Amino acid sequence: MSAPNPLFVQLIEAREALGLTRAEMARRMGYSTSALLYWEKGRTSPSIDVMQDYAAVVGMSVTVQPTETTGAATHDMFARTRLTDDQLAAVRRAQHEGTTAA
Known part of the structure; x- marks a missing residue:
């Protein structure tokens, strides 16, 4: 077994910081746990599409950039829009309000 892509590690950390379980994350993305x-x-x-879907759920985005030498998309990806503590708190409040309203 290999380690996950470093970008995906950032996304996992964001999921965990939001308190989302794998099951809840999978449900929100429309995939199996x-x-x-x-x-x-x-x-x-x-x-890439899966990583972008995952990123969207945790309030981040994934951008693919072509390399300078080949122009082809590679693993030169990065996560953007790291949430500040205030933004993370707002996301948690919105999630809580969404679960209590249902």
């Missing part, structure tokens, strides 16, 4: 587990453990590599 086992698929999410495989990505998070580095057993399989998620597609």
Whole structure:
């Protein structure tokens, strides 16, 4: 088993900081919990689309940039929009309000 992509590690940390379980994250993304587990453990590599979906749920974004030498998209990806403590608190409040309103 290999380690997950360093970018995905940032996304996992964001999920954990928000207090989202794997099951809840998978539900919000529309994937199975086992698929999410495989990505998070580095057993399989998620597609760019999956990483973008994951990032959106945790309030981040993923951008793919072409390399200078080939122009092809590579693993030169990075996560943007790290949440500040205030933003994270606002996300948690919104999540709580969403669960209590349902």
